[in-house]
Structure formats: C-alpha cells, structure tokens
Amino acid sequence: MAAYILRRLMQAVIVMLAVGFIAFGMFNFVGDPVTNFIGQDATPEDHERMRAALGLDQPFYVQYARFAANAAQGEFGTSYRLGMKVSAVLAERLPATLELVFAAAAISILVGVPLGVYTGIHRYGLLSRAFLTFSLVGISLPTFLIGILLILVFSVILGWLPSFGRGQVVPVGWWSTGYLTQSGLRSLILPAITLGLFQTTLIMRLVRAEMLEVLRTDYIKFARARGLTERAINFGHALKNTMVPVITIMGLQIGGLIAFAIITETVFQWPGMGLLFLQAIQYADVPVMSCYLILVAMMFVLINLAVDLLYYAVDPRLRADRGAVRGRQV
Amino acid sequence: MSAMDHPTVILPRETRPRANQPLLQVENLVVEFPTRRGVLRAIDDVSFHIDPGEVLGVVGESGAGKSLTGASIIGLLEPPGRIAGGRIFLDGSRIDDLPPEKLRRIRGKQIGAIFQDPLTSLNPLYSVGRQLVETITTHLDMNQAEARRRAIDLLAEVGIPAPERRIDHYPHQFSGGMRQRVVIALALCANPRLIIADEPTTALDVSIQAQIIALLKRLCRDHGTAVMLITHDMGVIAETADRVAVMYAGRIAEVGPVRQVIKHALHPYTVGLMGSIPSVGVDRARLAQIDGAMPRLNAIPEGCAFNPRCPKVFDRCRVERPDLIPQGPTAVSCWLYDRKEARRG
Numbered sequence: 001m002a003a004y005i006l007r008r009l010m011q012a013v014i015v016m017l018a019v020g021f022i023a024f025g026m027f028n029f030v031g032d033p034v035t036n037f038i039g040q041d042a043t044p045e046d047h048e049r050m051r052a053a054l055g056l057d058q059p060f061y062v063q064y065a066r067f068a069a070n071a072a073q074g075e076f077g078t079s080y081r082l083g084m085k086v087s088a089v090l091a092e093r094l095p096a097t098l099e100l101v102f103a104a105a106a107i108s109i110l111v112g113v114p115l116g117v118y119t120g121i122h123r124y125g126l127l128s129r130a131f132l133t134f135s136l137v138g139i140s141l142p143t144f145l146i147g148i149l150l151i152l153v154f155s156v157i158l159g160w161l162p163s164f165g166r167g168q169v170v171p172v173g174w175w176s177t178g179y180l181t182q183s184g185l186r187s188l189i190l191p192a193i194t195l196g197l198f199q200t201t202l203i204m205r206l207v208r209a210e211m212l213e214v215l216r217t218d219y220i221k222f223a224r225a226r227g228l229t230e231r232a233i234n235f236g237h238a239l240k241n242t243m244v245p246v247i248t249i250m251g252l253q254i255g256g257l258i259a260f261a262i263i264t265e266t267v268f269q270w271p272g273m274g275l276l277f278l279q280a281i282q283y284a285d286v287p288v289m290s291c292y293l294i295l296v297a298m299m300f301v302l303i304n305l306a307v308d309l310l311y312y313a314v315d316p317r318l319r320a321d322r323g324a325v326r327g328r329q330v
Numbered sequence: 331m332s333a334m335d336h337p338t339v340i341l342p343r344e345t346r347p348r349a350n351q352p353l354l355q356v357e358n359l360v361v362e363f364p365t366r367r368g369v370l371r372a373i374d375d376v377s378f379h380i381d382p383g384e385v386l387g388v389v390g391e392s393g394a395g396k397s398l399t400g401a402s403i404i405g406l407l408e409p410p411g412r413i414a415g416g417r418i419f420l421d422g423s424r425i426d427d428l429p430p431e432k433l434r435r436i437r438g439k440q441i442g443a444i445f446q447d448p449l450t451s452l453n454p455l456y457s458v459g460r461q462l463v464e465t466i467t468t469h470l471d472m473n474q475a476e477a478r479r480r481a482i483d484l485l486a487e488v489g490i491p492a493p494e495r496r497i498d499h500y501p502h503q504f505s506g507g508m509r510q511r512v513v514i515a516l517a518l519c520a521n522p523r524l525i526i527a528d529e530p531t532t533a534l535d536v537s538i539q540a541q542i543i544a545l546l547k548r549l550c551r552d553h554g555t556a557v558m559l560i561t562h563d564m565g566v567i568a569e570t571a572d573r574v575a576v577m578y579a580g581r582i583a584e585v586g587p588v589r590q591v592i593k594h595a596l597h598p599y600t601v602g603l604m605g606s607i608p609s610v611g612v613d614r615a616r617l618a619q620i621d622g623a624m625p626r627l628n629a630i631p632e633g634c635a636f637n638p639r640c641p642k643v644f645d646r647c648r649v650e651r652p653d654l655i656p657q658g659p660t661a662v663s664c665w666l667y668d669r670k671e672a673r674r675g
Contacts, residue, residue, distance in 0.1 A: 217450065218445060218451050219451055219453045221445065222451040222452070222513070222516075223453065224437070225437055225438065225442075225443035225445070225517075226437070226438040226442075226465045226516060226519070227434050227435060227436070227437035227439055227465070227469060227520075228438070228464065229434065230434075232468070236464075237456075240455050241453070241455060315455060316454070316502070317500070
C-alpha cells in the first residue's frame with residue numbers, strides 16, 4: 001500500500017511539472033507585465049532595466065528551469081501586481097476558496113445522495129418527478145446566472161443575506177476561517193448554493209441511475225427473499241453498491257468545484273484564489289497564474305489519490321489480490 | 331416474550347381446520363401482467379398443496395409459470411405483475427393478502443428461498459458472515475455473538491470447510507458450488523418450514539449439481555423442511571421429489587407421486603416430456619420430441635392450452651378447458667380422463 005501511494009505521488013510530481021510547463025509557456029503570450037508596472041511615460045531604457053530585473057530578458061527555457069527549481073522549494077516568486085510573495089498571497093486566499101468549496105461539496109453530497117436514493121426507490125412517485133424536473137434547472141442554468149438570481153431574490157428583494165464578500169473572518173493559526181462568525185456563515189450561504197447546485201443535481205441523478213441499476217440485481221432480490229427490512233436493503237445493500245461510481249464522479253467534481261469557483265467568486269466578490277487568478281490575468285501577473293494552476297493541479301492529483309484509496313475501503317474485490325489470495329476459489 | 335404475556339387471540343382472519351392440513355395450500359392462483367395491449371395471464375387458475383416435510387417438484391418449459399408461482403407465494407412478484415385471483419394459505423392462514431411488512435416477516439422466517447444463480451445472489455461488498463448474521467438477527471431473537479455462532483454452525487452444516495475462517499471471506503473468494511452452499515445456509519438461517527428452490531442447480535457444473543441436490547435433500551430431511559423444487563430438469567425431480575406438478579402455459583397439466591407420473595404419465599404433454607428424456611440402456615435412434623412450441627401468453631388457445639400440439643386432440647379440447655381430474659393418486663387436466671368421455675368412448 002505504501003509503495004502504491006509513493007508511486008502515485010511520483011506520478012503527481014510529473015503531472016505538476018507538465019502543468020507548470022504548459023502554464024508557464026502560455027503565459028508568455030498573455031501580455032507584457034512590465035507595461036503594467038511602470039506606466040505610460042517610462043523610457044525604453046527603464047523598460048529594459050525592468051525586464052532584466054525581473055529576469056524576463058532570459059530565454060524561455062532558462063526562465064522555466066528557474067521557475068521549476070524555485071517552485072520545488074515552495075518559492076513562486078513575487079507577484080508583479082501586488083509586490084508580495086506569491087506564496088503569501090495565495091496562502092491568504094486559499095482558506096476562502098477551500099471553505100467555499102468544502103461548503104458546496106457538503107451541500108451537494110448531503111442533499112444529492114439522499115435525493116438520489118429517494119428518487120431511485122420511489123421511481124414513479126409524484127415527489128420524485130418534481131425533484132427530477134427541478135434538477136434539470138440545476139443542470140442547465142449557468143452558474144453565474146444562478147448566482148445573480150440568488151442575489152436578486154435573497155439580497156436585493158428580500159434583504160436576508162449579504163450579496164458579496166466573506167463577512168468577518170477569524171484567524172485560526174495561519175488559516176482564516178469564516179465558519180466561526182455569524183456574518184461569515186451568512187455570507188457563505190449564497191455562494192455555496194450557487195457553486196454546489198450543479199454538483200447536487202449531478203450527484204442526485206447519478207445516485208438515482210445507479211440505484212435503479214442495483215435494485216434490479218439478483219442479490220437485492222435475494223435480500224428481499226431473506227426477509228430483510230426495506231431500510232436494510234435500500235441503505236445497507238443497495239446504496240453501498242452504488243458508491244464506487246459515485247465516489248469517482250464526486251472526486252472529479254470536487255476538483256471541478258475548485259475550478260468553477262472562479263465564476264462564483266467573481267459574482268460574489270469572494271476573496272478567494274479564483275478572484276485572485278482573474279485579476280492576475282488582467283495584469284499579466286505570471287507568477288500568480290502559474291502558482292494557481294499548479295496548486296489546482298496538485299489538488300486534482302491528491303483528490304484522485306484519495307478516491308483510489310476509497311475504492312479499496314468500499315469494494316473488497318479490489319483488496320483481493322493482496323492477502324486474500326490464499327482463500328480464493330476453494 | 332412468553333405465551334403468558336399474550337393471551338391467545340383468535341384471529342379474525344380466514345383460518346382452516348388444523349387436522350391433517352397441508353403446510354402450503356395454493357387455490358386457484360391467477361397472476362396477470364397488465365400491458366398496453368391488454369392483460370396477459372401468466373398463471374391461470376393454478377391449485378396445489380405441499381405437505382409438511384414434503385418435496386414437491388415443479389417442472390415445465392421456460393415461461394410455463396414455474397418461477398412466477400414461487401415468486402407469488404413469497405410476495406415477490408415484480409411489478410407490474412400482480413396476483414389477480416386465488417388464495418394462498420400457509421399453515422392454514424391466508425398469506426397472499428397480508429400487508430407487505432407482515433409478509434416480509436414470513437419471508438426468510440417461515441419460507442426460505444434459493445435462486446438460480448449463486449454467483450449473483452450474494453452481495454459482493456459484504457462478507458458472507460455479515461449477510462448470515464443480518465438474516466439471523468432479523469428473524470431470531472439473538473445478539474451478534476449468538477448469531478455469529480449460529481452462522482458458523484450453518485456454514486459447517488452446508489459442508490463448507492473451516493467455517494470459522496471462511497465466515498469472514500467475501501463472496502468472490504468462494505467457488506460457484508460453495509457460493510450456492512452459502513445461499514442454502516442463508517435460506518436456512520431461521521429454520522423455515524418451506525424452502526422455495528428456483529432452479530437451484532441450473533447455473534452449476536453437472537458434477538456439483540448432484541452434490542447440491544444431495545445436500546438440499548439431506549438438510550430438508552434432517553430439519554423436516556418442505557421444498558418446492560422448481561426446475562426443468564426431470565432427472566433432478568426423479569431423484570429428489572416426492573410428488574411432481576407438471577406445468578404448461580401457466581396451468582398445471584398433471585400432478586401426482588413422482589414414480590407414478592414418470593412411469594405412467596397420463597397427460598399427453600407429460601407423455602411427450604418423458605419421451606424426450608434420454609435413458610441409459612434403451613437404445614433409440616432418435617429422441618422423441620413434441621412438435622411445435624409452447625404458446626406465447628398473448629396467444630394461448632381456447633380450451634386446453636396444449637390442444638394444437640396434442641397427438642390425441644379431439645373436438646372438446648378446442649372449446650372447453652379441462653380442470654384437474656383425479657385419476658387414482660394422480661390428477662390430470664385432460665378430457666381423455668373425463669368419465670363422460672370414457673362412457674362415450
């Protein structure tokens with residue numbers, strides 16, 4: 001198991017080097033950061049001096065090698081726009097995004113899985129049909145539109161919840177959390193729903209489809225013949241068998257949440273990494289952009305690793321090639 | 331819970347006199363499938379009984395309604411199929427109209443079931459021990475430790491070696507024959523009085539089939555469990571059953587003691603069925619076969635369902651449907667055995 005995890009982590013390093021390479025290469029074409037730095041009335045000499053100071057006069061591969069070497073040590077350079085260390089800027093923004101993503105993921109799982117089970121069991125029920133119709137809205141409306149609609153209804157018309165920002169945050173060590181203050185929690189509701197709605201409906205439809213599939217299997221029929229309660233059959237036997245595909249999709253979707261957060265953060269002016277990334281693009285702030293992409297890639301890789309490990313926990317057949325071989329097919 | 335806490339209540343439910351009563355009594359069972367193009371009658375007026383400790387073989391072609399009869403008894407007809415008529419009694423009390431929760435308590439506790447494919451009957455994600463223990467604790471008043479001990483005993487009883495170790499193994503770690511043994515152990519968890527075995531050996535190797543049948547026979551004799559053995563394999567019936575019911579197109583063609591039916595088949599369909607079994611020592615160039623095929627549910631002919639294929643068909647068979655007519659120990663639904671016909675002939 002340890003060797004397996006180590007192998008996966010090595011693959012992760014290669015993936016992130018590749019992502020860094022592509023990101024870094026692309027960002028050479030997004031614009032000249034120096035222009036943004038020194039303004040309109042600088043002389044060409046100033047311009048050249050600035051380029052040299054930033055190392056931008058070097059060939060591309062030298063720039064990338066230096067970037068990769070520094071990145072390996074957790075050093076991503078200085079933001080051109082903010083004049084701060086990139087690692088510090090991102091560390092400041094990371095908690096906001098992760099808290100938003102966590103809340104959205106929690107909503108999508110806590111709402112999506114039960115709804116999927118319900119609509120799977122009560123296939124022809126009136127309520128099931130209502131949920132399914134409603135889920136079409138979540139699947140088809142674009143995220144920014146949902147965000148704007150929610151702001152219109154709950155902030156502008158009803159005035160119940162704040163329309164932007166993160167509310168008051170409390171530092172816990174180096175992490176700043178909005179989960180502990182009332183205004184932080186109130187500010188979290190609308191963005192989390194906006195970000196989580198698509199995933200909720202996706203998970204609901206996935207769980208429903210899997211439930212329908214599993215409920216038709218012989219072992220569910222046999223479980224009924226054994227006289228088990230409906231509850232034990234639906235939640236003990238059927239739901240667990242739907243989990244392998246559901247976990248896969250959930251893992252991918254959590255990665256997607258981090259990426260989609262860019263839009264939600266922009267709509268709600270949420271001070272997270274996505275908003276930072278968009279602002280960085282406007283200013284051609286290459287170090288920030290590269291660091292952001294590598295961070296996102298790393299999260300994808302880690303989530304996928306976690307998903308693979310969860311498979312082992314759920315399905316004993318995957319554990320079969322180790323240890324249990326002795327007992328096989330006696 | 332002792333009998334003292336609950337003074338005997340006389341149920342207002344339909345009950346039968348207890349003397350000499352059969353364990354299971356099926357009366358005029360009708361199963362229908364409503365479809366867009368009308369109602370299909372899959373089981374049409376089927377009646378039979380099973381005595382305590384008796385093995386009743388139910389034999390017939392695919393689609394004759396054998397499995398549906400079994401599913402109706404334990405209340406597991408798949409919608410949109412439904413019981414449209416008839417009554418089913420277990421131990422003299424009616425069970426076909428029970429609410430789902432009461433019927434669930436009967437399933438597994440009074441009536442166990444074994445299905446065709448042992449490879450897919452077990453949940454792949456749980457150890458066999460967990461599946462045994464949950465079945466035991468659902469029906470019997472036992473704690474986890476007691477249930478586990480009973481589960482190990484059951485595994486030993488169905489012939490699984492080293493049950494203390496095997497109980498924690500998962501279904502994929504067992505071979506097909508071993509899995510069917512586990513399935514039988516699961517059906518026996520609460521010591522049911524009747525087991526419905528639906529093609530229990532069809533999916534297995536021939537060499538293992540014999541073992542499983544022998545096991546089933548031994549267990550039921552030891553526990554006094556009655557069995558409704560559904561199969562299309564006349565050989566299995568001959569070896570195992572006390573009586574046999576031959577089904578054709580959702581009806582019973584003939585029912586009687588197994589030797590009687592095999593040696594002296596009465597219904598022309600049964601005669602054809604027996605003729606199509608190869609037997610050792612009898613040298614025949616070609617096996618006899620019954621011409622034609624069993625009718626589809628939407629095209630069952632008027633009168634006797636077998637009449638288009640019957641070599642002895644006469645006018646009455648095409649218009650009037652025969653009921654089961656007693657003929658000694660056997661009963662047969664064929665006009666050939668009607669007294670009126672005999673007088674006329």
